[in-house]
Amino acid sequence: MQQGLRIAASVLAADFSRLGEEVRAIADAGADWLHVDVMDGHFVPNLTIGAGVVAALRPHSTRPFDVHLMVTPPDPYVEPFAEAGADCITVHAEAGAHLHRTLQRIKGAGKRAGVALNPATPVSAIEPVLGDVDLVLVMSVNPGFGGQTFIASQLGKIEALRALIDAGGRAVDLSVDGGIDERTAGLAAGVGADVLVAGSASFAGGPSAYPGNVARLRAAGEAGRTGSPGTRARPRSIGAAVS
Numbered sequence: 001m002q003q004g005l006r007i008a009a010s011v012l013a014a015d016f017s018r019l020g021e022e023v024r025a026i027a028d029a030g031a032d033w034l035h036v037d038v039m040d041g042h043f044v045p046n047l048t049i050g051a052g053v054v055a056a057l058r059p060h061s062t063r064p065f066d067v068h069l070m071v072t073p074p075d076p077y078v079e080p081f082a083e084a085g086a087d088c089i090t091v092h093a094e095a096g097a098h099l100h101r102t103l104q105r106i107k108g109a110g111k112r113a114g115v116a117l118n119p120a121t122p123v124s125a126i127e128p129v130l131g132d133v134d135l136v137l138v139m140s141v142n143p144g145f146g147g148q149t150f151i152a153s154q155l156g157k158i159e160a161l162r163a164l165i166d167a168g169g170r171a172v173d174l175s176v177d178g179g180i181d182e183r184t185a186g187l188a189a190g191v192g193a194d195v196l197v198a199g200s201a202s203f204a205g206g207p208s209a210y211p212g213n214v215a216r217l218r219a220a221g222e223a224g225r226t227g228s229p230g231t232r233a234r235p236r237s238i239g240a241a242v243s
């Protein structure tokens, strides 16, 4: 079943010249998780940060570090990020030939294992490993950059995954990443997402704005869940999204 709504602030949108302060500020502002986007300039056309930066940030917050590896191959990076202090390590279904093995490797390192889906990847690509993951991350933009526009066709995928996760009876977090703002937070939560990853919307306006940013995202997500008029997404065809 859908779990408590959590806001995961993506530090990709933080001020990189003072990342430690930014992590403390967004955590103090109420963000539940810190989402760390790791890009390799190969799987995605951008380079960001490595395990050393995660290790440096770790003392700045006790909140869970949700590490999103946009890296291929992912396997060599599992242990370095585990040792750096990641709590959950998410790899892309498209990033390697042996997804099941990679997920086992993450769990072998003592961490929660997540799998991410690009917008063009169908739910069926991860159905065989749903019983092996702690988190599913639906990309609602093409990975590589912050500040992109939410791809509405991914709402059907979230809804389909919500149904599959509920049918499986295990607690699996359903996360959505990319273009999350006050409007799309409600749409995504309305179809079953329980983790909202937000970069631009979390860090807009500098530290004094962070508490309000996080509170508005949470309120929008909660309103989407309860179906406030104009917020909850229309039901979509689950079959169409799975195929």
Ligand code: DX5
Pocket: 010, 012, 013, 035, 037, 068, 141, 142, 143, 144, 145, 146, 147, 148, 177, 178, 179, 180, 197, 198, 199, 200, 201
């Ligand atoms: C994109 C990253 C996202 C990104 C989201 O590849 O995975 O986590 O930081 O940024 P916004 O919220 O600005 O779309």
Ligand code: ZN
Pocket: 010, 035, 036, 037, 068, 177, 197
């Ligand atoms: Zn991400």
